[in-house]
Amino acid sequence: MAAGRKDLAAVGRKDLALQALHDRHAAELWRFALRMTHDRELAEDVVQEVLLRAWRDPDLVTRDDAAARAWLFTVTRHLIVDKWRSAASRHEVGTAVVEDRSVSDDSSQVLDRWLIAEAMSGLSAEHRSVIGAAYYEGQSVADIAKRLRIPEGTVKSRLHYGLRTLKLILQEKGVTRS
Template identity: 70%
Template sequence: MATSQKEVALTELHDRHGAELWRFALRLTHDRQVAEDVVQEVLLRAWKDPRLGEREEPAARAWLFTATRNLVIDRWRSAASRHELRTELPPDRSVEDGTSVVLDRWLVAEALGSLSPEHRAVIAAAYFEGCSVADIAARLRIPPGTVKSRLHYGLRSLRLVLQEKGVTRS
């Protein structure tokens, strides 16, 4: 299609659908300027479409409204619409709210609850109280080898439970 024919077709599209497209974009964006920008971008895309003149009226109208809707969705998804700003320097330090620590503790406590009482007792003594194998053996009145065995199998079971919860990798 020659440029003059394209201009005529684009002008006709704008005259027939421009106001409706703008109202549609305004309903989606609730911002007059953004709606104008969206319609302008859609008409520019229509201008660049080589099949512009080949489309029948209903197909052209559907294409324009679909393109408008898609462009608004793209703007919503973009960082600019969420008012995110890029900075050259990141903040000096992040402020942690402790949520991840609480969640980790909760997951570990739940996983520990699924272990046998024997495994849970040696793991708690070793890792939460800092007791040595000899101290645990004396306290529980079991041989040190049994303490080591319970630690080994208890930790293995704990890892499997956490993997099932999606906390750790296989």
Template identity: 70%
Template sequence: MTTSQREAALQGLHDRHAAELWRFALRLTRDPQVAEDVVQESLLRAWRDPALGTRTEPQARAWLFTVVRNLVVDRWRSAANRHEVAGIDFVEAGVADRSGEVLDRWLIADALGSVSREHRQVIAAAYYEGRTVAEIAAELRVPEGTVKSRLHYGLRSLRLVLQEKGVTSP
């Protein structure tokens, strides 16, 4: 791939995805400048990637969102971001790093906002409150089959939203 072809491919990626990547990074970082830096770094990595012109549009989009997510996780975990002093360990021994879990919760909460209210309601009741299908059906005054159907299609929608964000693979 020639330099001009790489530039054109990168310009196309930027034009199609930069705004949405920035919004995604902003939701994760809550800092516009950091979000902009993360998007620039992700596009720089796309430029350096030998597979730049060989990916399909959905693959390129998923790859970019994954890069943004990983860059945010790396920034969040970095000692400089937490203003740690080198050589001093403030964390108790045996305490696990839960930063990935926290980021995953942010991503899932954001993705849940994209599914319908009915689907979100049954997913939250079943998975966050630990309630049974029968309990959910009784509260919502709908048949148990409807609750099962809403759970099935709600989780399916949630999975698609997460795939679009590059969090999970298809």
């Protein structure tokens, strides 16, 4: 009898956590899906599917809010891309001239930049400075060493360990695989 109550309490806590996740992110997910699909009903369907997958994922409610948000937006983007691919294979256009209706959508780049910036904030200032100088500013190891007044070997070491830590942070967020 007590075990049944514990299971019921755990389900209740999970439902409350998922309700809170829904309340915080569902509207933004729908707007994001709408911008990508330009179809209100499809956007609603995608968000519903994402939230259903969130409900099925027992680990999602234990993640911090930023990681859960990143997971929700990534799954939304993947579902929409999957729908585009499947629709494209079923509805091929057989004309000689195809109208160019392409619309630039930078949402995936924005999400990627947001995830990287958030992950970079988890690094030490030393690691962040050398990674930023090397990858965002395009500086060489020698230039970074001169600017920071440290040996080139230290720059290389900080790059190595900083990138390794960055990879671990992204893995914890579910962005990359091990």
